[in-house]
Amino acid sequence: MQHFASDNYAGICPEALQALIEANVGHAPAYGDDEWTSRVSDRLRELFATDCDVYFAFNGTAANSLALAALCQSYHSVICHEVAHVETDECGGPEFFSNGSKLLTAGGDNGKLTPESVLEVIERRNDIHYPKPKVVTLTQSTEVGTVYRPDEVAAIADMAHRHGLNVHMDGARFSNAVASLGVAPADITWRAGVQVLCFGGTKMGLPVGEAIVFFDRDLSEDFARRCKQAGQLASKMRFLSAPWLGILDNDTWVRHARNANAMARRLADGLAKIPGTALMFPVESNSVFVNLTPAMIEGLRQRGWRFYTFIGAGGARFMCAWDTTEESVDALLADLRALASS
Amino acid sequence: MQHFASDNYAGICPEALQALIEANVGHAPAYGDDEWTSRVSDRLRELFATDCDVYFAFNGTAANSLALAALCQSYHSVICHEVAHVETDECGGPEFFSNGSKLLTAGGDNGKLTPESVLEVIERRNDIHYPKPKVVTLTQSTEVGTVYRPDEVAAIADMAHRHGLNVHMDGARFSNAVASLGVAPADITWRAGVQVLCFGGTKMGLPVGEAIVFFDRDLSEDFARRCKQAGQLASKMRFLSAPWLGILDNDTWVRHARNANAMARRLADGLAKIPGTALMFPVESNSVFVNLTPAMIEGLRQRGWRFYTFIGAGGARFMCAWDTTEESVDALLADLRALASS
Amino acid sequence: MQHFASDNYAGICPEALQALIEANVGHAPAYGDDEWTSRVSDRLRELFATDCDVYFAFNGTAANSLALAALCQSYHSVICHEVAHVETDECGGPEFFSNGSKLLTAGGDNGKLTPESVLEVIERRNDIHYPKPKVVTLTQSTEVGTVYRPDEVAAIADMAHRHGLNVHMDGARFSNAVASLGVAPADITWRAGVQVLCFGGTKMGLPVGEAIVFFDRDLSEDFARRCKQAGQLASKMRFLSAPWLGILDNDTWVRHARNANAMARRLADGLAKIPGTALMFPVESNSVFVNLTPAMIEGLRQRGWRFYTFIGAGGARFMCAWDTTEESVDALLADLRALASS
Amino acid sequence: MQHFASDNYAGICPEALQALIEANVGHAPAYGDDEWTSRVSDRLRELFATDCDVYFAFNGTAANSLALAALCQSYHSVICHEVAHVETDECGGPEFFSNGSKLLTAGGDNGKLTPESVLEVIERRNDIHYPKPKVVTLTQSTEVGTVYRPDEVAAIADMAHRHGLNVHMDGARFSNAVASLGVAPADITWRAGVQVLCFGGTKMGLPVGEAIVFFDRDLSEDFARRCKQAGQLASKMRFLSAPWLGILDNDTWVRHARNANAMARRLADGLAKIPGTALMFPVESNSVFVNLTPAMIEGLRQRGWRFYTFIGAGGARFMCAWDTTEESVDALLADLRALASS
Structure with a gap:
């Protein structure tokens, strides 16, 4: 019997499982220095049509929290929608990884931020007793199943950049947004101003793992060490990365x-x-x-x-x-x- | 060509892969509320012949760091051998997860702590300008390939307990120690005074994942939330847990x-x-x-x-x-x- | 010209200044091992008519954040009023000191929590994706200048204790509440169920410094080290503590x-x-x-x-x-x- | 009877006390927006003969820890002498403020680092399992009472800069070094390559407080918020800053x-x-x-x-x-x- 509780009730899709099995041949260098990880990274660069930096983390909590922590300091804040997963369902993960960055929630119909709702939070305070907004995070598709169109993403990103904020996209269900909009992945990410995307693999049919894609490569300095320290560097990385090959082929994802x-x-x-x-x-x-x-x-x-x-x-x-x-x-x-x- | 760089260059053993494939049937509850996770936990309780609490983390950095963080506060310290992995190869992971607990290194021949070397660190200082030792962590087998005998573990644990310290075992290669000593797993863990064991799965042939076993269940209060917040709760947990079934059967491990x-x-x-x-x-x-x-x-x-x-x-x-x-x-x-x- | 921007625009009251000057005699042991610190601690025990543990911190941000961090772990949460200072004016201080404990805001007329508003937050969620409420913090007097009567404090504390939460009081303006209510300090703190009070000194006329008073002494284990690690242990402690003597005499405060x-x-x-x-x-x-x-x-x-x-x-x-x-x-x-x- | 246990057993020097008393006139803006804080900052810029950024913290633990945290990320490391105060006497303060930056100790006769001992640590490892050295911290004068000459500071700073490390000076007893060497303060700080100095006030005769001086102003971005969040922003700042005026006049310090x-x-x-x-x-x-x-x-x-x-x-x-x-x-x-x- 299939359930409708969560898309992570589903198992591994055949294409991902096949790729995992095929990667299980002999010895391979650990910690990402293997051919599968290298190939997947290249494939993602092709997919996004740009020379981005790619990292892998075990789950969405970690991927989003690590990315947000890389975009601000502990005394900064992150603007998110009031129903965003990072706010409602991570048990304080973003605050933990960033050592205290506060999430500031903004409103918006249908689970979507707007340039205006973001601006309201940016302008709310500017004294040092309040954490300075430094990041806007969008969820694509949103927690309530809606999607941001390219122009909507761009409008929010423009607003953010004009005020010195970085733009992050929580793409736990990025694939569903791409499928829904029928756009190129680049069009709702870097071309629209997104600097870092957490591209969800688990909900697409992988056993485990998400990709963290830095379109703004200046922001990824020493990010591999950040992952390592935070317990997010897989030793047998090939089993985290190879399944991506299975679903990237033929637009399976x-x-x-x-x-x-x-x-x-x-x-x-x-x-x-x-x-x-x-x-x-x-x-x-x-x-x-x-x-x-x-x-x-x-x-x-x-x-x-x-x-x-x-x-x-x-x-x-x-x-x-x-x-x-x-x-x-x-x-x-x-x-x-x-x-x-x- | 096989390599000798690390035991994590090896792939997934056939028994673990088979168990993973068998777990890939239909929909299953997420976040550990599935039958495989439940069964593995029971199997580990049988294996250790005690009613322990079992959690799963993605890798050793996280398993050890989370366990240590649960055994002390940020202003406490952790005594480890000067060549211990937590000290030399985790990029500050234990300090990160604990928000600042300092590792204090002790000596000992052949990579092994002794009651005396531990005592020296415990007694070094007792003023508030120095972090109070609260945990001893043993690596079994050690970083240099030696093993602690049951009486050696017990002597160190006794010393630790007499001074109010908790005892943690980094068992990234626990299986190799058990195989080497020919003892029951309980004999070098809880029967010898170990309160928490990080039982390494990856190096035994799993694709990913370690078990954190609390023999002292008072120490595991709200540990599931600790894992969740720190990005160590797998959504499709069955694929982290099921492979354990494959290697626990028939003493495959x-x-x-x-x-x-x-x-x-x-x-x-x-x-x-x-x-x-x-x-x-x-x-x-x-x-x-x-x-x-x-x-x-x-x-x-x-x-x-x-x-x-x-x-x-x-x-x-x-x-x-x-x-x-x-x-x-x-x-x-x-x-x-x-x-x-x- | 006097201002009405903040009560911390005022200077040092004569009684505090006199006590500070009188403490400036010769050499005295550092880090709180001096006679003035000892005497003030005793005086506070007398004032509260109970054998409480007393610590000093430099300011309210630190006092409240350290106290809250002592009452919960990073994956727990703290319930506060939506206009509480810890939520609105500490630049993420509580989240920083606790390494990620999330503040959950509750409503209530006139800046005051109610048992019902607290209960609503406690019961909102009980899954591990949400940080478990572990502390309720009251501000006395509140951010908007109202005060909790003893029975109001007790009703909230009872609700908190019934659900396993600790009760903290932010008393940056505790003196104003005592003066307003005309009650014994004990009546709105430990007798009403408050376990830890941050007793504000600065706004009472001290140059710098707050007292952290643990009525529940089980909660203060190793708290001195927590203060030390967090940069809140004064070396010349007498100049932080002695001014309290000046204002505690003759009910000057x-x-x-x-x-x-x-x-x-x-x-x-x-x-x-x-x-x-x-x-x-x-x-x-x-x-x-x-x-x-x-x-x-x-x-x-x-x-x-x-x-x-x-x-x-x-x-x-x-x-x-x-x-x-x-x-x-x-x-x-x-x-x-x-x-x-x- | 005078003691020789610590230079913080001494009280407030007359000049500092006088300045504190003189600042206690009427109402003044809080949080550093007062005339005394402004004047001291200017005086320090004159003293160092450069346009540096100046902040105040309550004690040395905080000043050094905040400064180090500003110079690196949690997955970086800080090179210090094996007897440095930050390593031996801060109860894990630097690790706490930085959320896990590891201190790596280097040797050197008479409590002093050398370019060679620093280089040895820099070159020890370059893999991601080890925290990347990002800061060198010098103590001037050292924990054992020796002083670095200008050329010695410069040689270490040159080595650090050549490898991309920042240079911090713990100047809890900076005044003693200046008095001993008979040099201009600039000569053993920014002219020798030091980017941030924690200038100790307490041991010079102040009641409380240290100055954090950023010679490299790019490193102080949003540092005021870092101080605020970490409980190091004094509300009645004038009483922290004004005493500096007393000791800076006439080279009293x-x-x-x-x-x-x-x-x-x-x-x-x-x-x-x-x-x-x-x-x-x-x-x-x-x-x-x-x-x-x-x-x-x-x-x-x-x-x-x-x-x-x-x-x-x-x-x-x-x-x-x-x-x-x-x-x-x-x-x-x-x-x-x-x-x-x-």
């Missing part, structure tokens, strides 16, 4: 993301016909947020479905993964229809 | 360690017959430290062998892995013999 | 606080008769928050008055100090009256 | 230092005539390290003298302060003579 997005679309379309449900956000990538009745939520749970709800509200989140099938979506919808009419 | 140890033994025995070489430490696990002539070192390098040497000295380190073959050892010896007679 | 409170009262009473002004919060200690017209604010500035205003609003803050005179208050009121009628 | 140095000289000269004593280091500033017999040490203690000894050895340290008198030195010598002949 985009194909998988397209499936996840399509399943979310299918779920949303089905929900639209079910009374008592109401979408909470536009469905632009692989997640569906919907208000359900308490009876529906309870009923789905009893039928064994796993998904997240929000305390004290009727909101439910359904995430689709690279391997989510039409059958699973339809089964979920069928149960919802049954609950709606009961 | 000990069998692999025995092979590595035997290859080191074979190499040491061969070296004994080669003029111009001198072992630097007793060979008790899977590493061989030997003084070679500059010509030998240069000659091996030219023949393509990769291994570590020590700046300004003739010392060379050769590590054997779970998959090191007799053929590889013999080929290395043959080259050394040729170089010795040239 | 309460007398000074009473003056500051009375001047705020006088200012508030005067404002009530001036059209175009509106008090923003009840005036219960030494600060007056009032809405003024832009013309009034501009006019006061032109007449040389220094005070804080809030960006984008008409709010102004006037702080009274131990030495604020009736003449100064009346002069300010006269200028306001003139501006109101112009 | 050098005069006081000269007295301390002369008293150490007098003590050393007297010791030379007492059998059973042996100086341990050249006496070049205000400290005397001498080997005494156990009976002498015990005898001095019984006579009430306070001084430091070194565990397990016969070494004793005698520090002279700005106010140490000939009578005190002679009384100490008389007791030593009596003990020598008994």
Whole structure:
């Protein structure tokens, strides 16, 4: 039975697993000095059509926290959306890695920052009793499943740069945004002003691991040591890097993301016909947020479905993964229809 | 061609890979709430014959640093051997995770602490201008390939406990020590006074990951949150945990360690017959430290062998892995013999 | 000309200065091992009528941050009011000293937490992706000049303790609260459940320094080392401690606080008769928050008055100090009256 | 009775106290925005004959730790002498403020680094498993009372700069070095390549406080916020800064230092005539390290003298302060003579 609790409930996609197995041949230098890591880095430079610096970290908490720590000092602050993962779901990870950089939250409809909401935080204070904003972090696609268009990213990045801030993108679900927008990866990153991207691998179908891509290479000085000290340098790095080869080939990563997005679309379309449900956000990538009745939520749970709800509200989140099938979506919808009419 | 640079040059052992592949079935709860993680934890409790708390981290830097941070505060200190990995090869990782706990180094022959060398550090200072010793960390097997016998561990742990210190064991190569000593894992850990063990998985043949085993469960309060905040909680945890099942079955992990140890033994025995070489430490696990002539070192390098040497000295380190073959050892010896007679 | 920008614009009160001068005799042991520090600590134990542990820090940022860091770990969180100084004016100090403990803000009228607002934060989340609440911090008197009555402190502390949280009080203006409430210091601290108080000295008329008072002595283990490591152990400690003797004698500290409170009262009473002004919060200690017209604010500035205003609003803050005179208050009121009628 | 335990046993010198008292007039802006702080900063720029950036911290632990943290990142390392105060007596302060920068100790006779000893550490390792050296810190005068001549500072700084390291000077006893060498302050700081100096005020006769002087102003970006966050921004800053005016006038600081140095000289000269004593280091500033017999040490203690000894050895340290008198030195010598002949 497939679940809709998180896209990290899914396993390893066949292409990534095959690449991992193929990398398991004999001895290879450790700590990233192997051919697979070198090849993946080159592939990512090709993908982004620029000479970026590439590092690998084990998970998103670390990738984002390390990147943010590299973009500011402890007495600086990071502007993020009030529902950003770094603010709500990292147990203080960014503050830990940066030794105290404060996250300042900004608003914006549909989980998206705007130049205005960012500016409001930048201009809120300028005295030394308040941590100076030094970074803006965007989540692409956002926590609520929406996506920033290239011009939206650029407008925020322009605002940030005009005030001396660096721009970071949390791309745990970057693939879903690319698939949704149908743009070149460069168009929503460096060409739009993003200096560092955390490119999520796990949710794309890898067993473990994210790539940290510095488009602004001045910002990556000694970053390898930062990773090492923080427990993010894999000794058998090839098993972290090689799976990327499997999904970068033939645009597999985009194909998988397209499936996840399509399943979310299918779920949303089905929900639209079910009374008592109401979408909470536009469905632009692989997640569906919907208000359900308490009876529906309870009923789905009893039928064994796993998904997240929000305390004290009727909101439910359904995430689709690279391997989510039409059958699973339809089964979920069928149960919802049954609950709606009961 | 196999190398002797590090035991992490080796790949994934077949048993671990098989277990990983078998865990790749459908959807599973994330963040450790899956059946494989639960089963491995139980297996480790059986293996150690006690009701310990088990956590997983991605690598040794993190496992050791997180464990040490849990055993003291930033204004405390950690006593380690002067050649301990935490002191020499973690780029300040323990200091980073603990926010400043100082490592105080103690001496001891053959890379091993003694109760006396530990006591000397404990008693060195007791004023508030010096960080109070709160932890002793032992490396088993040691950085130079020796092993602590159960009574040696117990004597150090007793000394530590009498002075209010906690005892941690860095077991990056714990398997090699168990294989070498032929003891039950409990005998060189909790029965000898060790409160927390970092049990190395990577060097045993896993793709990635170490287990942190708290025998003293009072010390693990909220440790899961510590891991999460520090970027060490895997979302698809099953792929970190399942491979352990593969090597714990049928004592595979000990069998692999025995092979590595035997290859080191074979190499040491061969070296004994080669003029111009001198072992630097007793060979008790899977590493061989030997003084070679500059010509030998240069000659091996030219023949393509990769291994570590020590700046300004003739010392060379050769590590054997779970998959090191007799053929590889013999080929290395043959080259050394040729170089010795040239 | 006296100002109303902050109570730390005032200088050293005569009693503190006299005590400092009297302590400047000959040589004395450093780092707190002197007679003055010992005597002040005893005097504070008498004042609070309990056997508490006393430490000194240089300023409020450090005192509060060190105390909070002692009450939780980096992966825990601290509940504070949304206008608390630790949240709004410490440039990330609490996060820095604790290496990442997140501040979670709660609401409450008039700058005061309530058991309900605290409970809402405690119960918001209980998963490991969110830092576990471990401390509640109250500000007494609050940032907006209100005070918690003993029963209000007790109700919040009870709620905190029932959920396993520690209770800290930021007492930068503790004296003003004591003077306002007319209670024994014990009644709004340990008898009401407060475990640690940061007792502000600077705003009472000292040149520098705050006392950190642990009523729960189990929480102060090795706290002296925490202070030392964090740069908060004075070598010539007597000059930090002796001035306390000057103000603790004859309840001088309460007398000074009473003056500051009375001047705020006088200012508030005067404002009530001036059209175009509106008090923003009840005036219960030494600060007056009032809405003024832009013309009034501009006019006061032109007449040389220094005070804080809030960006984008008409709010102004006037702080009274131990030495604020009736003449100064009346002069300010006269200028306001003139501006109101112009 | 005067003691020789530490130069911080002495009180406030008259000139500093007078300046403090004179600054206690009416209200003044807080946090350094006052006239005294401004004037002292200008005076220090004059003293050093360059346009440096000046900040104030409460004590040496903080001043040095903050400065070092500004010169490197957590994964870098700081080279210091093996007896440097930052290594031996700060309870891990530098590691705490920097969030993990490791101190790497180098040798050198008489407590002084040399270009060679520094180079040895720089070249020891260059892999990412070892924290990259980024700062050299010199102590002037040194922990054992010797002083670096201008050419010695320059030689070390040149070596550091050639390898990309920054140069910091711990000047807790900078005045004693200046008095000893008879040089312009600029000659042993920026003209010799020092980029940041922590200029000790407390040991010169101030009640509290040190100045952090950035000669390389690029390194001080946002340093005020670093101080604020770390609890080192005084609200009533004038009482931290004004005393400097008292000692900078008329070269009072050098005069006081000269007295301390002369008293150490007098003590050393007297010791030379007492059998059973042996100086341990050249006496070049205000400290005397001498080997005494156990009976002498015990005898001095019984006579009430306070001084430091070194565990397990016969070494004793005698520090002279700005106010140490000939009578005190002679009384100490008389007791030593009596003990020598008994």
